[in-house]
Amino acid sequence: MAPAIPAAMERPHFIGIGGAGMSGIAKILAQRGAKVAGSDARESETAASLRALGATVHIGHAAHHLADDTSGVVVSSAIRDDNPELARARELGIPVVHRSDALAALMDGLRAIAVAGTHGKTTTTSMLAVALTELGLDPSYAIGGDLAGPGTNARHGAGDLFVAEADESDRSFQKYVPEVALVLNVELDHHANYASLEEIYESFEAFVAKIPHGGTLVVGEHAGARELAGRVSGRPGLDILRVGESEDSSDVWIRRITPHGMTSEVTVVLDGAEHTFTVSVPGRHYAHNAAAALAAGSRAGVDPAELARALTAYTGVGRRLQLKGEAAGVQVIDSYAHHPTEMTADLEAMRAAAGTDRRLLVVFQPHLFSRTQELGTEMGRALALADESLVLDIYPAREDPIPGITSAVITEAATAAGARVTAVHDKAEVPEAIAGMARPGDLVLTMGAGDVTDLGPRILDRLAH
Known part of the structure; x- marks a missing residue:
């Protein structure tokens, strides 16, 4: 049974519905039975896929696109205050909901795995979504790119797991409450929103602080991720797993990466057991993404040997x-x-x-x-x-x-x-x-x-x- 839809999301209107993050939330709501509508600047395959789910998609932005029964308007940080649909919603007193709040509401009542980091979020979230689906766990997921197999960036599943890409660019990931959080790396980026690397660290620390007692933080080998782990390591009730190629400094050891043209064979040691699987995209960083996905999934209760085999089913994500x-x-x-x-x-x-x-x-x-x-x-x-x-x-x-x-x-x-x-x-x-x-x-x-x-x-x- 699908979780209840918040009142503001029963008949939502998305401004910029064709965006990677926005379209994912819209698709899940449509699959849960909401009456979804929205607008985007141009026609696209994403708009067509939303219409196939029953959504109304307008091309161009105009105040009259808001239906009389609109229950809430969903926006991202990219929507400007002078957008005519946003101005109309405020004029009518229609609730305006940020994308991150909408996604957080979709996760409510489910066991969330949130994937964060300056780089690699989409790939790693996709690997987890594909592997969990391959194992028959039927997860819900929201990703910033289209999976090569299912051809979509989001899906409502009947299982109790929700895998989400957690975006740090506008601090929106601080809204989520993940059972397992994965931070691949931490670097200075999004200069319009962050003045310094220290501000980035503070933002990631606020994200980690939302992990409930008994939850897990998985971090990659990147120096920024390890710095973050050090900053939060004293928190009671937080399990931290470090993934990397150094056996001495890693809880999840990437023992071997063997390139084979456009693929790689990866061997990972997790909880004393060795797991070998194929990653369908080339490069050491994608091998690290897969190892981190294995670690995160295992801490969500999935058998790591089965998960390692299922990761081989990942065939890529758009772009x-x-x-x-x-x-x-x-x-x-x-x-x-x-x-x-x-x-x-x-x-x-x-x-x-x-x-x-x-x-x-x-x-x-x-x-x-x-x-x-x-x-x-x-x-x-x-x-x-x-x-x-x-x-x-x-x-x-x-x-x-x-x-x-x-x-x-x-x-x-x-x-x-x-x-x-x-x-x-x-x-x-x-x-x-x-x-x-x-x-x-x-x-x-x-x-x-x-x-x-x-x-x-x-x-x-x-x-x-």
């Missing part, structure tokens, strides 16, 4: 080194990486997959002016791992331009680091540019959190003709 296709002997792969650490990890993984005989060509689109201002130099240095790169203009998302901050910050740093980079200001020119560069055997990586992902099919089409 996380996702193979988009092959044409003229050239493979095109999509990456969501937009922070220098993520970029380096994915580029190293693809560099290893390419070997010595194939070239790696990258189309990179910076995401956010604030992030480029703070981390643009590091982004440029990361591109030195590619053979050649095209750098697009900054994707602004929710931000207004910052004077003097352009993608030139990245191209100049990349050139100084010895990278071969070319600035491209018109995305429409990219397919032709790649066609002129690529040769059979090359790997092309479209990289960034914006609409650079749309270029993959266009590049393949141009290569094919």
Whole structure:
């Protein structure tokens, strides 16, 4: 039986319903029987999938999109105060609910596993969701990307587990009360919301503080995650599991990672028992994600030997080194990486997959002016791992331009680091540019959190003709 739907969520209207986080909550509510409606800036496959669940989806934002019986309006931090639907809701006195509060309400009464960290959240949440589903546990889940198998980012399940991606960008993850929390890494990011790394730590500490007595915190090997573990280690009733490749400093020991082209074989020692399984995406960081998922699932009561076997069923998630296709002997792969650490990890993984005989060509689109201002130099240095790169203009998302901050910050740093980079200001020119560069055997990586992902099919089409 589905948990009760909060009154404000019985007939909700989502502003920006096509977003990764918003659409997931909308899908779960629709599956639980709510009368869901919403609006988005453009038509999309996500909008179509929501309509298939019975939701009403308007394209464009207008005050009249709010139905007379709307019980609540759901917003994310990306929705501006001058949005006409938000203004209308406030005028009518309709409750306005933040996305994080809506997700927290969906978890209420279920056993939550919340996956947090500056990088790797979507992949690790997806691994857990797929493995638990494979074992017949029928979990509910809300993820920031579409699973390659089910093809969706969220689902209401009949089981008692709820796996959720916990977003730190706007501190919204502090609303959740997880039985098991997983923190993969902690780094400075989201510069519009955090002034310092210390503020980031304080935010993660507030997240961990919501774990009830007897709950578990799983942390990765990243220095920031280990620092967080040290800060909260004195709390009574909190079990802490450290995952990593160092046997001496890890409670869950990643004993071996053996790459096999676009996959890896991983051996993990957990509670004295050894478990070996295959990870279907390349790179050491994805192996770490899988080991962390194994640790978290085991502390939620799932048999680790069964869970390890089930993790092999994970076949990827949209935009996380996702193979988009092959044409003229050239493979095109999509990456969501937009922070220098993520970029380096994915580029190293693809560099290893390419070997010595194939070239790696990258189309990179910076995401956010604030992030480029703070981390643009590091982004440029990361591109030195590619053979050649095209750098697009900054994707602004929710931000207004910052004077003097352009993608030139990245191209100049990349050139100084010895990278071969070319600035491209018109995305429409990219397919032709790649066609002129690529040769059979090359790997092309479209990289960034914006609409650079749309270029993959266009590049393949141009290569094919």
